Amino acid sequence: MTTVPGATITMPMFPLGTVLFPYALLPLHVFEPRYRLMTRHVLDGDREFGVVLIERGSEVGGGDTRFGVATVARVVQAGEMPDGRYALTTVGVRRVRVVSWLPDDPYPRAEVEVLDDAPAGPADADARTRVVEALARATELARRIDPRVADAPALDPDPIRASYEAAALAPIGPLDAQRLLATDTASTRLDLLAGMLYEHGLEIRARFGLDE
Numbered sequence: 397m398t399t400v401p402g403a404t405i406t407m408p409m410f411p412l413g414t415v416l417f418p419y420a421l422l423p424l425h426v427f428e429p430r431y432r433l434m435t436r437h438v439l440d441g442d443r444e445f446g447v448v449l450i451e452r453g454s455e456v457g458g459g460d461t462r463f464g465v466a467t468v469a470r471v472v473q474a475g476e477m478p479d480g481r482y483a484l485t486t487v488g489v490r491r492v493r494v495v496s497w498l499p500d501d502p503y504p505r506a507e508v509e510v511l512d513d514a515p516a517g518p519a520d521a522d523a524r525t526r527v528v529e530a531l532a533r534a535t536e537l538a539r540r541i542d543p544r545v546a547d548a549p550a551l552d553p554d555p556i557r558a559s560y561e562a563a564a565l566a567p568i569g570p571l572d573a574q575r576l577l578a579t580d581t582a583s584t585r586l587d588l589l590a591g592m593l594y595e596h597g598l599e600i601r602a603r604f605g606l607d608e
Contacts (some may be wrong), residue, residue: 397492400510407468408434408445409504411460415573416447416467418488419557420564426482434503435474440466444469446492446508449574462493465578466508488560512595514581520555523586527551527562530593534567537600559585568592583594 410431411593416422426435438445446466453460469486476482492508499505531548540544546564551558559582573590579585600606 400560402509404507404509406498406505406507407492408438409462409466409494410434410445410447410469411450411462411504412447413450413570415449415570416469416486416488417560417573417577418467418490419560420551421486422447422469422486422488424484424486426484430500430503432480432482438471439474441468444468444489446506447486447488448494448506449570449577460493462497463574463578465511465574466492466494466506467577468492475581486514511580516555516582520559520582520586523526523553523590524551524558525568525584526590527558527586527593530590531565533564534597537597537606538567540606541600541604555586556582558582559589562586562589566593567596 410424412423419444426432432446443495447469448466449463450462451461470489471484471486473485474482491511493507495507495513497504497506528534528551531551535545536549549561551561559576563576563585565572566589568576568589576585576588579588600603
C-alpha cells in the first residue's frame with residue numbers, strides 16, 4: 397500500500413466495535429466466511445487491511461454503519477485453523493480517511509485516502525508531558541481500587557507516536573477513541589486525551605468515594 401499522504405487507494409476493510417491506533421497491536425479471530433476470504437486475499441497480497449469502528453450495527457452479519465477515519469492494520473502473524481478460521485496478530489501502521497464505500501461483495505472495501513500528522517514541535521512535546529502525568533495519575537487512581545494494577549509502559553519520546561500509544565492505553569470508550577483517531581495533530585490529540593483522563597478521574601473518584 398502506498399504511504400504517500402493524500403494518495404487514494406482501494407483496500408479491504410474490517411468493521412469492528414473497537415478502535416485500532418497506529419503502533420498498537422490487535423489480535424483478531426476471523427470466523428465469518430466473508431472475512432476468511434478477505435484474510436486469504438490479504439495474506440496473498442501486501443498483508444494490509446483497514447480497521448474501522450462501527451457507528452451503528454453489529455460486527456457480524458453486515459448492514460452496519462461505519463465511521464470515516466480508520467487505521468491500516470498489517471498482519472504480523474497468522475495461523476489458519478483446520479475449520480478455516482484464522483488467528484491473526486496485527487499492528488496499526490497509519491491512518492486513512494474513507495473517501496467512498498464500495499459494495500460489500502465479497503467483503504467490505506473502500507476507497508481510502510492516506511492521512512499524515514504534521515511534524516512535531518515544542519507544543520507537542522509539552523502536550524506529551526501533560527499526558528504522561530495524566531496517565532500516571534490515572535494509574536495511581538486505579539491502583540487505589542486494585543493494588544495489582546501495573547505501571548503504564550513508557551511512551552515513545554516522539555510526541556506523534558506517543559499520542560497514539562497513550563490513546564491505546566487510556567481507559568476510554570470507543571467513541572472517545574474515535575475522536576482521538578480522527579484528530580490530525582499530535583498536540584490536539586494529546587490535549588483531548590489529557591481532558592478525557594481528567595474527566596475519567598473525576599468519575600472514578602465519585603463512583604468509589606475517593607478523595608484527592
